[in-house]
Amino acid sequence: MGDARRRAAGRSGGRRAKGAVLGSRPAYSVRLPAAARPGPQGLEAVRTMPWLRIAAAYAWRLIAVGVVVYGVFSVLGSFQLIAVALFLALVVTSVLRPPTDLLARVLPRPLSVAVVLVGSLLCLLALLALVGNAVAGEWPRLVDDFRGGVHRIQDWLQRPPFRLSPGRLSDLQDQLTRYVSAHRSSLLSSAVNEFGRVVELVTGGVLALFASVFFLHSGEHLWGWARDRLLPGGARPSWDRAGQAAWRTFAGYTRGIIIVAATNAVLVGVALLVLRVPLALPLALLEFFAAFVPLVGSPVALGVATIVALAGRGPVTAAAVLVLIVVIGQLEGHVLHPLVLSWAVRLHPLVVAVSVIAGSIVAGVIGAVVAVPFVSVVWAVLNALRTAPS
DSSP states (O other): OHHHHHHHHHHHHHHHHHHSOTTOOOOOOOOOOTTTSOOHHHHHHHHHHHHHHHHHHHHHHHHHHHHHHHHHHHHHHHTHHHHHHHHHHHHHHHHHHHHHHHHTTTSOHHHHHHHHHHHHHHHHHHHHHHHHHHHHHHHHHHHHHHHHHHHHHHHHHHSTTTOOOHHHHHHHHHHHHHHHHHTHHHHHHHHHHHHHHHHHHHHHHHHHHHHHHHHHHHHHHHHHHHHHHHSOGGGHHHHHHHHHHHHHHHHHHHHHHHHHHHHHHHHHHHHHHHTTOTTHHHHHHHHHHHTTSTTTHHHHHHHHHHHHHHHHTOHHHHHHHHHHHHHHHHHIIIIIIIIIITTTOOOOHHHHHHHHHHHHHHHHHHHHHHHHHHHHHHHHHHHHHHSOOO
């Protein structure tokens, strides 16, 4: 019996010598009991756990980004006047930078900046004076047209489908008069507050003009100074690339939206002049500024034009202006925006709509104007940081 054990140990030792390292223990296969083996549900849980880990990792990162964005908007809300003034300065810089660079080839840089800014201010004041003269020249006729238009609207409301009686219309007028008389003090305080807002607008305009002078004169030097002082050396090339992408996107969007707004204003002005709608030139100017709010501004401005056409020319002309709203909306959405803005801003229309609504909720009209360029610049910066330099 002892010899048989020694021979078996020798054979097993020989086998270990061939396939095992000296000093290592023999490997034993452990078979788990049936209760400890993972069943199909356990394997499914093991397979889903990585997805949960990835979702949790992205969740806390998104929460951190949300907190940062909320903090940024809170700070900007506290300094809304400065933020809006700097935004306007960037808009002015993006528009006036090409003619400034063109004049700088033959003139000194400070002189070219002064010539472009003064010339732009003179053009703006001339446009405002032209609008004021148009309103003042048409004012007596406008008063008569609106009086007749109010009577036409009353007659129209008395006919089907509204069928409002004259007594009901007079009651509505009396209620409006009583409301104005009862809330006269609050309306006066609102007017005083609006005067304060006008003072703030003038202050913001002066600050925007002051900042645009430096942006036009030495914008690259300002960016280089901020980059070198605020960023570490290793991050400067990538953030420099991101800053250039952000400026290209912002400048392209601003110039493109100005082209779209000018086209809409010209089309609206010509159509209103053909339809003989009162205040055609001021309404065209309103359409120009309203077009800076994508998807919303142009219909609102043309809605005001429809009310003016209804009061001044009657329901037939108002219906023609409504048709004009549909035509210009289709032209703007399917021709002008894809043709002019596609090379600068590549955002889905759903993203544009959500951005405009979210911006209006956060900061009103200013938020609706700033939302789309802000989202476009953020998207351009993310793409530039994610893309490796060639």
